Amino acid sequence: MNDHIAVDIGASSGRLVHGRLEQGKLVLQELHRFANGFQRKGNHDYWDIEQLFQQILIGLRKAKQAGIDRCTLGIDTWAVDYVLLDDQGERLHDVYAYRDARTNGAPDQLHQHITREAVYSKTGIQELPFNTLYQLYVHDDKQLKEAAQILYIPDYLYYRLTGKRMNEATNASTSQMIHLATGQYDDELLELVGVRREQFAPLIEPGATLGPLQSSLQQSGELPHCECIVVPTHDTASAVVGVPAAESIPWAFISSGTWSLLGMELQQPLHDERAMALNYTNERGAYNTFRFLKNIMGMWMIQEVRRLQNNEYSFAELVELAAKEQPFQSLVRCNDTRFLNPEHMIQELQDYCRERGQAVPQTAGAIARTIFDSLALTYYDYMNELEQLTGRKPEVLHIVGGGANNGLLCQLTADLIQREVKAGPTESTAIGNLVVQLIACGKLDGVTEARSLIADSFDVVSYGPRGQDKLEQVLQRWRNLEG
Template identity: 60%
Template sequence: MNNHIAVDIGASSGRLVRGILKEGILTLEELHRFSNSFTEQEGSCFWDIDYLFEQIIIGLQKAKAQGITACTLGIDTWAVDYVLLDAEGHRVQEVYAYRDRRTDLVMEEVAKHISPQTIYEKTGIQQLSFNTLYQLYVHSEEEIAKADQILLVPDYLYYRLTGCKINEVTNASTTQLLNLDSRDFDDDLLSLLNIKKEQFATLTEPGSDLGPLDESLIQQYDLPECQLICVATHDTASAVLGAPLQKASAYISSGTWSLLGVERTQPLNSMKAMEANYTNEWGAYGTYRFLKNVMGLWLIQEVRRLMNERYSFAELAELAWGEEGFRSLISCNDPRFLNPTNMIEEIRSACAESGQPVPETPGQLARCIFDSLALSYLTYLVELEKMTESLIEGLQIVGGGANNTLLCQLTADVIGREVKAGPTEATALGNIVVQMISSGSISDINEARDIIDKSFEIKSYIPRPIAHFESILSRWKDLQRF
């Protein structure tokens, strides 16, 4: 079978992409694209999970219309958000979005029962208020008691397509409930939540065959014959698989979030790593993603949305090119930027409070964001070297941010190392190559990365000198203490 379809859904958009391998070259074709966002209902934030399922069906109908009668299919989405199912397989509650404010103060509450140090030693997962652990802690006890199964978002979409219930490991690790030693759900943390292990489905590794698409769906909607493959369902895990990493390179999976890290064969859950808030998310094929979450292109996405989308992302970057560099800076990971009422006003307030010029124009706002992201990457790259006690010689940026020439060049300039940008479709590629490995058309992930490197353009950015950089760094360090 030479038709492999990735369902790749992020926090702001989703698509179905076909991958075909021919004479050692992998090509992609987008079959269907759709928007995605959470909505507010009575003060809470929810995803429209039925809409996402419907979009998968529409994408498969388009595939059939193009003559694709048989394929493999894999699903990846964002992490941490979950679906509660009752004994009949129906949702107990709509699906909360991780930016919902119900968890704002929950970490302090959990710490009264079990220390953050103990949680990190067990799980290796960084402390983030929206982790599934904290979401479940504040969830209605009555609804949790009704839950026969707890599935994460991509697991639930697989269930809707096949009837098969799983908890795929790369996404399950982000729940902050998996124990690094036992490689299973941690008994103490489940006890804290008053949840039984049986309420989670079987932990499943990427590459597992989940069986065929439900025949009733094929008949009802006129869909292709699909064999469902469990891929690395956390989109970052798939993005890293789709990155042609070089030895001694770090990566940034650049999208709504910027995930900066290295691929390891062992977790690093030291107290030093915990204090620096690094995470050990599980990867495919026995790997761990030791990385830092950075508030990424969400910042510019929100700015663009508040401007009624009258500028494209490319136009905002072009406007930023013409602005003075490093004029105004923000601490990107400040919780105030997680889900503010108005991102533009939040950025302006942060600059005013720290005594900096307030960015007024679209170009100044965009430049403030891109400069701040590049400096954030430097901070965490240096920190990453200290954590891993290894020299990082280069940086590979994959995902949508690889298209942002200004951000890529700024990053190379600031970190003083070569930046390789691309492929932009790393997440879909990582999804597809797991399907190909599972079906036998590619031998392993090393061959897959070689094929990706040959098949897609990778752009190189060489660092250029920055005037008065020491002064800029001094201002940046002062801002982190502000």
């Protein structure tokens, strides 16, 4: 097949992207884009999972209308959230969003029964209150016992398309329940949260073929004939495959979207005491790699600010306004849990600055500048930690995803880390999804060839480091902020 479709769904939007090889380059066409976001129902936040499935079908109808009769298809989404199925394969519950407050305090409760050190030694996964381990720990016991199957979000969407059930490995690894040594679910952790191994579907590696769409979906003739291929279903895992890195040059990455994931691709996990103390994670990547990385709050903060301003400004306009402001006037610790899901992000940012005797940002430009300056300083901190933990000094930092469009933030980052930043491609997640399909089809030999293809196919903007006036004073103010 010459046509390949990536279903790429993030926490704020989703898209179906068509890709094909033309004259030695990968050419993309967006077929369908749609909004996503969790919704408050009663006292909890939920995803509209059925709407996401319907949007996939809408995108496939558009593909058929565009003349795509046969294609491969892969799905990636965010991680950690899950769906429980009953004996008939029907969904048991509304799907909780990971930012829901039900897991507040869950880590402390669970670790009364097993130490944090023991869990990290087993899994190598950083402690985040919304990891699947903690979500299942607070899930209704009766409903958990009723569940015949536990699928993660992209697994469920594959299931709805193909009728096949599986847990894809890169996504499952983020659950904090997969043992590093065995690559399988850890029985002790499953027992602690009240689930059984047989409730999970078989673990599948990227590159496997699931087969065609269910016949019930094909009867109308409105959809293309899709051969579904398992890609790295965790969007960050696909994004890292989509980094146009030269293997001969040491590199690090930031996958910049709702979250900023900063890390390196390693061949072996790194889960010693220092890595645990600094809360770094070892998520499985495609093709027997590990993504050793740190979660950073990312563009979520500016997304919320924009929403609260009734989308008066585009993201590009917010960057332009921020660039006109004086740098480093107000700073916030982006990974403070108060910014995870506040009632009012702008108020939370302002309160943080006020509490620490800083200038309180009022205008859209000043608020955006506070976020971008603080993110760049956060990247600076974690790049230093990453080097110390791995003993490696990357020559290049690749920023991929939507945040690569933010030239101000990319330049600030280059200035602070004092090395080259390469920004782009912005659609790295969909691209990584697509090249895994191409590898599975035998059109590419492996990741090295895929990354070379990506570098030849898409524009990348390079930002060289510049000198920064009064940088030491800025860093001292930054260090003095409470973590």
